Amino acid sequence: MECRLCGHPRTHKHGKAPNGSQRYFCPHCQQTFNERFDTMYYHRQVTADQIRQVLQAHSEGSSLRGVSRTSGLAYNTVVSIVRTASQQAQLVHNAEVRAVQTEEVSADELWSFVQKNKSNVFPVN
Ligand SMILES: [Zn+2]
Structure with missing residues (x-):
């Protein structure tokens, strides 16, 4: 197997x-x-099935505490799995989604970008 750290064959x-x-x-980098x-499972005492279950429940909108209860995993483990998956997904997105041809852009996340909340929104009209 090629060294994951230095690439030595x-x-x-x-x-x-x-x-x-x-x-x-690795005899080269010792x-x-x-x-x-470099996978989600490195240094984690969880199985691929548990990770799948956590990510599935999270994507269906279960709360992180709810996922922790139903999976039997510690809350911090659930948070860490979700965070790692989201970082990995961002890397894939950044590497793969490029030069997308588009004519319209839907900007429905813009309010969170400008930190909209009740106290800093003024009525228009
Ligand atoms: Zn090496």
Whole structure:
């Protein structure tokens, strides 16, 4: 396997992580990493199914505390999973969504951009 840290083409197997995933050692940069490196599961004691469940419930509008209750995961774990997924999604978006041809733009998020709330909106008319 190629080294995830320095790109060196040859690494050795180097035991297993406590969660059972294979660890690797790179003779070039002398560091270890595991096969989950750079994924959402790295350093987390949760399964892919649990992450799927958390993200599904969150995208359907469940509150983070509600997701924590139904999944049995700690509130902070749920927050961390949602935050990581959103960062990953932003990276994918930034890399893939480019030069979109458009004639109209819907600006329905603009109010939150200018921090609209009751106290700083003045009646027009
Ligand atoms: Zn390396």
